[in-house]
Amino acid sequence: MSVKLAIIYYSSYGTNHQMASIAAEATREAGAEVRLLKAPETAPDEVINSQDAWKAQAEKTADVPEVTPEDMEWANAYLISAPTRFGVMASQMRAFIDTLGGLWFNGKLANKPVTAMTSAQNTHGGQETTLQSIYTTVMHWGGFVVAPGYTDEVIFKTGGNPYGYSHTAGEEFSDDAKAAIGHQARRLVEVAGKLA
Template identity: 55%
Template sequence: MTKPKIAVIFYTMTGTNHQVAEEARKAAEAAGAEVRLRRFAETAPKDVIEGQDQWKAQLEKMQDIPEISHDDMVWADGYFFSFPTRYGNAPGQVRAFIDTLGPLWQKGKLADKTATATTSAMNTHGGQESTLLGFYTTLMHWGSVIIPPGYTDDALYAAGGNPYGYSANAGEFDDTGRAAVAHQARRLVQMTARVAEEAVHKAA
């Protein structure tokens, strides 16, 4: 089976989605994938970040993690995205990068790649589902193969049963959540390998 290349890409302010991304990275590597862990660049004004200790500390903690680049997007066979919801949508930091990808998707360089996403909010009904559903429309424009977790493992029911992608309450990423994220990451790897194998057979 083809060894898939997975980019685990996240944005976080306080650390929840960083934890999710690290869990996804570990699970994807254990499932046989080659993984790049990347973060969306921080675009918020420095003075705003400096005024919030937890945000500032988290940003300093992630300085060794490279920011996502166009090269990473082309390199990967599949993407695992993790970011918080902002008013039922992806954060501006995520959209700022996505909006630079026109030169890639217009040339078909993002097509036929797999993708899945997770999110978080301050409370259970803080816009998680709309965030994931809205983000998936972007992937449709790319021609991506969207890999939702659905209801394919008991861990998903234990973690709240969101079929679109795991969602957490901020600051509450526990063992139940880790199990759900690990399953979603493994499922992405498995399906990415299948898509890659099919592409190889067609090219042969």
């Protein structure tokens, strides 16, 4: 069985979209079948259109499919990337996750490996608690958390977060940042392949 990976992101201004795209490239190169998907937007159009950067990101990614429960059932591994909002994942990602009760009840989310990434406006903006909030959900599903830990030296070069890559919004993606995302994503594919 091959690795069927759903990379699910939410991104208001583009940071998590970039992270998900870097991960998608790395996992395709590692042999996974990948679906790059976005969480549905819940903010009103008038709010989005009132902020130029948010509107531009929405237009830029209009062709990216929205994730569905069917995608979640299809996949045998998940990479979730969502920005930090007050120390937990953005409400758009939470709103999508909250639609998955039927799949959870029927065991369709169990026994699948999951890794997570996030971003915030500053270095200590709640990234670790956001990642833990995603992993708490994974544990309720009966999934397997595949955190990067300290399995590659690049993790120390990008802030030393063992829970998952986190990016400071507005900063460029350095070669080390791309390497850390790629490492975490490939680690997920490796674990998913063993489980499959």
